[in-house]
Amino acid sequence: MELSHRNYASLFLNGAAIFILLGMIANTTIYRKRGRKDDKLFFFMMLADIAVALCDSVVALANGRDFTGAKALNLAGYTGIYLAESVVAYLMPLYLIYRYTRKEELYRRAACISIIPAGIVFAAYLIGLPFKLFLYVDDDNQYQYGKYYLIPLSVLLAYMLAGFIIPIVIKVKSGRLKHMHIWLYLLPVAGFAVPYVFKLAANASVVYAVIFAYLHMSAMNEEFFDDRYGREARL
Amino acid sequence: MSFHGEVITTLYVEGTALALVIGLMVNTAGTRRKDGVRDKIFKLLIIHALFLSVTDALSFGFRYQSFDGATIITRVSRNLNEVLVLGFLFHWMIFVDYLLYGSRDHLERKYRPTTIPIIVCVVALFVNTFTNFLFEFDDNQIFIAKPAYWVIVAIEYLYMLDTVVLLLKFYAKSSGPRFIRVLPFIVPFVAGSVISRLSPYEVRSLGMAVGLVLLHFSLMNERCYRDEETGFYNVAFLKYIAGFAAEHDSEGGCSIIFDGAEKEEELGAIIRDELPGKCAVVNMGHGRFMVLAQTQSKTAINLFINAVKEAAHEENMEISADYSIRDASNSGETFIKGIIEKI
C-alpha cells in the first residue's frame, strides 16, 4: 500500500519540526550554560517534542501497512506520541511559571502538584494498552481511539490550556511580558483545530515546535545577562 | 468546494510556513542593534517568505477547481511567486555577503551587475502572465513547465550556489569563531526546493521558513555577546574567546585598553572611526574599551593609540591607553585569561 497524502504531510511536517527543534537545541547551548531552570525545562520539552515527531513519523510509515512488525511499530509509535505529549504538557506550565515569575517556591509547589495527574495519564496510557481503553491498533493495522480516550486527552488539554492562561494572568497582573505577543499563539493552536474541518488529524509535533519557536524568539528578545556588559556571565 | 489530498497537504504545509514567518515578523520588529543594514535585509527576506507562502498557497490551492477565476488566480499567483523567489534569492546573496564582509560599498560594486538577470527574468515572468511561454496550467490548474522555464530555475540555483561558494571561500580563509551559522538555512531551503520539484507537493516555503527561523536563532545568539548600545562585544565574549583560543591556538595577538573615564559613547565612536580591520572591540564598561588584534607590531599599536588620543583630544577628552603583546611562550588561552583578570 502506497503512502497517502496524509502520511506525506506527516513526514514533511515532522521533518520540519525535527529540524526546528534540533536547531533550537544547538542554539540554546549558551542558554543552558547560564544555569537557569527554565532553560533546562525548555531543553527537555524540545526533546519530548522530538520524540513526538519521531513516533508520529513511525506511525505515518507503519499505519495500514502489512510488513513484518508493522502492527507492533504502529502501536509503539502511537503510544509513544501520547506518552511524549504528556511530558510536554506537564513541563509547559512549569516552564512558563518559572520563566515569568522566577519564584522558586511557586515553581516547586506547581511541580509537585501537577506531576500527579500527568503521572497518572502517563501510566494510564501504558496500563490501558492491553485493554484498548484509550489507544489501540485494529486488525487492519489502523490506529484507533479507545472508548475512554477523551479522559486522558482532556487532562492533557487542561495542561495546555493552563499553559495558555498563565502568561495572560501574569501579563494582566504584573504588566510585564512586553516581548510576549500572546495573540500569536492562536496561530499554532489553530493548527490543532483547523485540520478537523478537513477530517484530518493535527500534526502535534510541528504545532509544539512552532509554539516553542515563538517562546524562544520572545526569550531571545530579553536581556541575556543580568548586567549589560556580561561581567557575571558563567560560560 | 472540495480539495484533493495533495492540495490539503500543501495548504497545511503553507499554513505552518506562514505561522513561522509571522512569528518571525512579530519578534523582529523594533530591534535595537546599531548596525541596521543586516536587520533590514533580514526583514526583507521575511517579507519575501511571507508573500511566498501566500502565493504558493494560492497557486496550489485551486487545483481541480473549475470555477471562473481559478485559472486566473493560479496563473497570476504562480508568476508572482517566481518573481518573489528570485527577489528572495537576490536579497539572500546580499545578506550573506554583508554578514561576512559588512561592507555597503562592496555590495554596490559587486551586485549591481547581478541585478540584470533578475530584471530580465521579472520582465519575462510578467510577459508570461499573458503569453505562457515559460509555463502554463492545464484544466485542473496543474503546473506544466516549458523548456524556457528551466533557465529561470537555473538562475535561481546559481544565485544559491554563489552564496555557498562565498561561504566556503570565506571559511577557508578565516579561522576565528563563528557565531552565525548560515548553512542551517541552506539545507532546509534546498531540501524543500528539491522535494517540490520531484513530488506533487509544494514545500519550498516551509523549507524557507524553517531556514529563516534557524538563521534568526543564530543571529540572536551572537547578540548574547554584544553590547547593544555600542555594538561592540561584551565581557562574556572574552570568556568565550578564552575557550575558543584553548582549542584553536593561533599566532600573534595583542590587547589595547583605552580608558575614557566614563565617557563611553564618545570614546566608543572614536574607536569605531579609527579602528583598523581585523580587530574585535570589547566594551568593558565605565568608559573602558579593549581592542583585540592579531598584530604584534609595537609601531602599529602606537600609531593606532596616538590616532585615538589625537581624536579624543579634539573632543576635549583625555584618555589613557595601555597595551600588552602576547608572549611567544604564552598560549592563546593563557593570554586571554590574563586579560580577563584585568577587568
Add this chain to the structure above:
Amino acid sequence: MEIRKITDDNIDEYEDFIDEDIAQSIGREFYRSIAIHDDGEEEPVAAVVWELKDFEEDRDTEAEIEWLYIKDPKAGDMLMEEYKNEIMDDEVKRSFFEFESMDKNSSAVIKKSGFTAEKAESRDIVVTVEDLNNLSLVKKKTPPYITSINDLMVRQFRKGITNCLFHSRKGILEDLAFLPMSWYDSDVSCCVQTDEKVNGFLLVHRKASGALVVDLLFALEPDAKINLLNMIRYSINAAYDKFPPETEVILRKHNGMTEALIHKLFPNKKGAEVIKGEKKEEYE
C-alpha cells in the same frame, strides 16, 4: 682619522660622494650612516649607509648595507669596526648587502670583516613604463573608486597606513609608519576606499635618479584581488601619462606573493647579476 655620523643636517657636505638615491634616504627613521675622514679633511675616505630591519619587532634585528664607499683600505677596516660597534647597540643579529658591483677596495674590506660575497640574481626586476603599459591588464577600464592618494586627507592616509601595519604589511619599507604622504608620487600612487576607509594602497616613490620604485602594494578583503589589479592598472596609466616611456620602474621580490605576481606579469624577466653577501653578527 675621525668618525663622523652622516645625518640630514650635514648630508649636503657629502652630495659629491654619496649616491643621490641613498642621500635621499638619509634621515629616515631606520637609516644609519657613518663616514671616516682623515684629520681635518672634508672628503671622506670611507663611508657606509645601512638600514635596520625589524628593529621594533619581536624578530631578530638585521641590517642591510645600502651603500659602501672605500677609498683607503685602512680607513675601510676602521669603518667596519665602527659599523660593528654601532650595530651592537641596536642588537643586530645579521648583516647583508646586495650591490650591482664592488671595487677591489670594498671587496677586500668586506671579506676581511667576515662577510661572504657571491654573484647572484638580484631581488629587483627593472622594467620601463613602456613595458608596463604593454601589459594586457592595462586595457580594461579602472573603476572610479580607485583614486590618487592626492584625494586623501592626511588623517585618512594615516588611518590607511595603520590598517596596513595591523595586517603586518609594510611592503619594502621598514619605516612605513613614519614616512609622510609627500614621500610618494601623488599622481602615480593610488588607493582604494571602501565604506570611507582606505583598505588598499599602491605607493610608488620617485627616486632622486628618476626611477620609480613600488614601495607598497596592499589590499584587504572584500575584493582584495580585484582591487590589487585595479590599482596596478591605475598606476600604470598614471605613470604613462606623467613620465617618459623609458623611465625605469623597480619591482622588488621581497616576499612570496610579490615574487609570484612579478613572475606572472613578466615571466621572462630576470633580475640583473649582483653581488650578495651576508654575515652573522656575534658580540663578545
